[in-house]
Amino acid sequence: MVRQDQATLCVSLSEVQAYARVETGEEEALLAGLLRTASEWCETFLNQALVARDFELDLRSGESWTMLPLQPVRSINSVRRKGDADPLAASAYRSDIDFDGRGHIAGLPAGDTFVVSGSAGMGLTGNEIPEPIRQGILRLAAYLFANRDSLVGELPKAVTALWRPYRKTGLCR
Numbered sequence: 001m002v003r004q005d006q007a008t009l010c011v012s013l014s015e016v017q018a019y020a021r022v023e024t025g026e027e028e029a030l031l032a033g034l035l036r037t038a039s040e041w042c043e044t045f046l047n048q049a050l051v052a053r054d055f056e057l058d059l060r061s062g063e064s065w066t067m068l069p070l071q072p073v074r075s076i077n078s079v080r081r082k083g084d085a086d087p088l089a090a091s092a093y094r095s096d097i098d099f100d101g102r103g104h105i106a107g108l109p110a111g112d113t114f115v116v117s118g119s120a121g122m123g124l125t126g127n128e129i130p131e132p133i134r135q136g137i138l139r140l141a142a143y144l145f146a147n148r149d150s151l152v153g154e155l156p157k158a159v160t161a162l163w164r165p166y167r168k169t170g171l172c173r
Contacts, residue, residue, distance in 0.1 A: 008051040009039055010126030011137045020142040031145060038140040042133065045155065047168040048072060048101075050129050052121030058082060059116050061108035065096075071168050072101020074119040079105060082113040100168075136162035 013028065016035050043050055048071050055070055068076075076095040078087035093107040101120075108114055123129050136159045143156050 008053065008126065009035060010050050010123075010129040011035060011039070011134050011141070012126075015138055016141045016145075019138050020145050022145070027145075030148070031141065034144040034148075035137070035141045038137045038144060041140065041155065042137050042163060045160070045163055046133070046166050048122060048166070049120040050122050050133065051126055052119055052124050054117070054119050056115055056117045059105060059114050061105070061110055061112055061114060063110050065104045065106040066108075068103035068105070068116060068118075070103070070120045072120060072122060073097050073103030074101075074121060076103055076105070076116060076118040078117045079108070080115050080117075082115050087117075088114075130166060132162040133166055136160075 013032055013035060016031050017023075017028070020031065022031060039050065049055075052074055057068065057070060059066060059068065074097075076097065079093050079095070080087045093105055095106075096104045098104070103116075103118065103120075105114075105116060122133075126134070139162070140155065140159045143159070
């Protein structure tokens with residue numbers, strides 16, 4: 001299970017209002033919710049956190065290196081045994097973040113569950129997120145607004161075309 005701080009949005013509400021051509025503040029709450037939904041769908045599609053934020057995740061250790069299920073990892077701050085309050089000494093395990101932002105932990109007793117704390121995200125601010133990702137979120141939020149009375153079955157093709165080059169698979173290398 002991954003516990004994360006509230007995500008900072010990389011697209012502003014005013015950008016969505018302008019794109020969706022909503023001039024009054026009557027539907028701001030609806031647009032804000034759709035913006036959060038579009039941002040979460042984006043992170044799920046990409047398998048990446050967008051704007052950097054802290055996380056804690058439960059990790060069941062394996063025999064060797066265990067990959068963290070969150071990308072891109074910016075830092076691994078501490079590891080503690082689940083149920084314990086105190087972190088393990090840094091010498092009790094090994095951690096690594098590879099060139100692609102995948103975090104790995106090794107040296108923990110196999111089969112035990114640990115809590116790993118750190119930070120993950122593509123950029124420190126919304127402006128550091130690649131523009132095609134931001135445009136996809138903007139388009140998706142506006143699409144959800146325009147189609148709010150009907151079921152949305154799949155992401156619009158224009159949105160997935162913008163996001164696909166940034167998508168990370170869950171496969172280990």
